[in-house]
Amino acid sequence: MSSSLRLALFGPPGAGKGTQAQLLKEQLDVAHISSGDLFRFHVQQRTELGRVAAEYMNQGLLIPDTVSVGIILDKVMELGAEAGFILDGFPRTPEQAHILTETLAEKSRGLDKVLFISVPEEELVRRLGGRFICRQCQAPHTLSEAGADASSPCRQCGGELYQRDDDRAEAVQARIEVYHRQTAPVLDIYREQGLLAEIPGVGEIADINRLARAALELPTGD
Ligand code: ADP
Numbered sequence: 001m002s003s004s005l006r007l008a009l010f011g012p013p014g015a016g017k018g019t020q021a022q023l024l025k026e027q028l029d030v031a032h033i034s035s036g037d038l039f040r041f042h043v044q045q046r047t048e049l050g051r052v053a054a055e056y057m058n059q060g061l062l063i064p065d066t067v068s069v070g071i072i073l074d075k076v077m078e079l080g081a082e083a084g085f086i087l088d089g090f091p092r093t094p095e096q097a098h099i100l101t102e103t104l105a106e107k108s109r110g111l112d113k114v115l116f117i118s119v120p121e122e123e124l125v126r127r128l129g130g131r132f133i134c135r136q137c138q139a140p141h142t143l144s145e146a147g148a149d150a151s152s153p154c155r156q157c158g159g160e161l162y163q164r165d166d167d168r169a170e171a172v173q174a175r176i177e178v179y180h181r182q183t184a185p186v187l188d189i190y191r192e193q194g195l196l197a198e199i200p201g202v203g204e205i206a207d208i209n210r211l212a213r214a215a216l217e218l219p220t221g222d
């Protein structure tokens with residue numbers, strides 16, 4: 001049965017939000033709304049939005065709210081009034097957090113939990129430089145891990161892997177700076193609201209997933 005949990009995943013670029021979102025999506029049977037995946041879809045489809053988005057994404061900068069917020073909130077509003085969901089990559093600024101709160105007020109209830117996946121900076125830089133994404137299912141893979149190379153197929157669906165333009169070294173540093181300056185302040189908002197749970201994002205994917213489920217008070221036995 002699908003859960004009604006309304007969850008936002010939070011953390012620096014490379015924290016493993018996408019990986020944990022895919023696992024939690026299956027476990028909770030809820031929609032997964034990834035702002036990054038949404039914009040990359042527009043870039044691939046060569047839409048006007050994609051053309052504008054790519055200019056910012058490739059430099060590691062946030063896409064301006066006037067361009068980004070509407071299309072993400074549309075996805076949220078398409079869901080049923082009682083539906084649970086996982087937001088991944090949104091909200092990314094205090095302003096986005098406020099708009100989300102206002103929008104969800106029209107939809108029976110707001111977020112139930114914000115899960116902060118924390119990872120030390122050296123580890124983020126190492127991961128993003130070795131990260132490749134599946135063209136088909138968007139699952140992220142870190143290729144510095146034993147036995148993998150860029151020509152390996154996706155471990156989830158067999159699809160082809162590619163490196164995101166913004167995982168190249170120049171953009172990685174910019175993204176980490178943007179995270180500290182524009183995104184990290186969002187943590188205080190949700191801490192004050194009592195919604196924040198924090199887990200370490202270093203270790204085995206399955207172990208981090210167990211920590212995530214424990215933090216969300218979901219059954220962890222498997
Ligand atoms: P990561 O968390 O690994 O940096 P994402 O896939 O979440 O990657 O985001 C990639 C890029 O998409 C960001 O660097 C930014 O340019 C853009 N983006 C994603 N979410 C947002 C958002 N909520 N607001 C503005 N820009 C965003």
Ligand code: ZN
Pocket residue numbers: 134135136137138139154155156157158159
């Ligand atoms: Zn795949």
